[in-house]
């Protein structure tokens with residue numbers, strides 16, 4: 001009994017002062033770590049928003065983007081949180097009734113109003129960018145395109161967002177911003193990795209954009225866009241072919257076959273058994289073909305399908321001009337193009353068409369792709385309508401698939417060897433591939449020219465080091481109290 005009491009008395013761990021020191025020590029560590037962690041935690045996830053409307057030749061789409069508020073000029077990733085497809089045709093189709101163009105956007109705008117939190121409305125920028133449909137309308141009748149823009153702007157200003165204007169993008173902008181989008185979403189820009197080329201196929205124009213080591217812009221300055229992003233310089237080659245989107249290319253191919261104004265044509269790009277009566281004045285109502293309009297033609301012609309891939313390739317090739325090139329090398333129509341380099345992302349109609357044809361897998365050899373197209377084009381129209389019903393664009397997929405293969409190989413010079421460098425893509429990490437995201441990133445200065453300063457340690461590493469150091473300090477403190485420790489556990493026996 002007395003030995004036990006004596007031991008208790010000698011055991012300083014039971015002294016109130018030691019207990020108090022230990023408790024204070026533990027509390028100090030907890031407080032220190034808590035303050036350090038809280039002070040440096042990633043700030044709470046408040047978001048900022050941006051809205052871009054893509055007024056394409058065939059339709060308009062609205063995209064909402066969001067990003068963490070504290071990181072807008074830094075490392076945060078901007079993501080597409082919503083998209084809305086406007087009902088009806090593209091705004092350029094409302095040339096004779098502009099107010100309807102404005103009205104058509106209302107449903108998607110209402111949706112955006114619901115989805116962006118109300119307290120963010122006034123600070124959310126809203127952009128509308130128009131592409132080749134409006135470029136063509138502007139060429140054809142600039143006051144009609146002004147009226148469409150006026151109506152569209154009036155409609156968009158009625159919404160509580162920060163409307164930044166509606167304008168036509170140049171072909172270079174459309175190509176370059178598509179390239180920015182693909183490489184931003186792939187995280188290639190921030191990490192300074194080799195970039196991917198971008199291939200965009202629209203209805204009225206098509207873009208090719210890529211970085212080539214053999215291109216410095218001197219040979220063809222019009223095709224050169226320079227960027228400095230995250231501390232890296234990019235010398236981008238880009239070209240937009242107006243009229244070579246798939247809908248205008250179809251018109252040009254039809255125009256090629258109706259130059260002499262026949263009453264009926266057998267078109268190899270349409271299926272056997274397909275027949276339709278078309279209006280000459282409608283077919284030639286576009287600056288892409290208006291000069292080819294046959295004289296003294298009947299008002300209509302019968303459009304019949306022949307279903308022959310190889311012949312279809314031949315008529316498509318006729319819309320490309322390969323005869324003159326004042327540069328070392330050209331794609332077509334006398335346009336300079338450097339050597340193809342690296343990987344490519346092909347989106348918009350490239351994806352829609354190849355997806356429908358089950359040909360998005362580019363590990364399928366090019367020869368097999370052509371073989372499959374040959375079989376598809378030879379499928380009778382009755383068989384196709386039985387299989388698919390009367391879906392939109394069904395009659396055009398033979399033409400569109402053949403056009404894509406011809407544009408890529410004959411136009412841009414992809415070969416059987418380089419075809420697998422193309423990937424048909426719709427989305428990257430949840431955001432649609434297209435020019436809209438790149439356009440917004442540029443206008444909101446969201447991609448810095450220089451690499452942002454990053455903290456020397458990631459947050460988790462920082463927390464671990466603070467915790468370890470605090471525990472170490474406490475252990476050192478306890479060790480420094482050694483003279484106060486109980487002598488030896490065997491002491492009671494000695495006594």
Ligand SMILES: Nc1ccn([C@@H]2O[C@H](COP(=O)(O)OP(=O)(O)O)[C@@H](O)[C@H]2O)c(=O)n1
Nearest residue numbers: 056057058059131132202203204205349352
């Ligand atoms: N589901 C869809 C949606 C669009 N598309 C096509 O994709 C193209 C989109 O072009 P766009 O309206 O952006 O036209 P541009 O102004 O970019 O030339 C059009 O040819 C549409 O017909 C498609 O094939 N399948």
Ligand SMILES: [Ca+2]
Nearest residue numbers: 056131202348
């Ligand atoms: Ca487009």
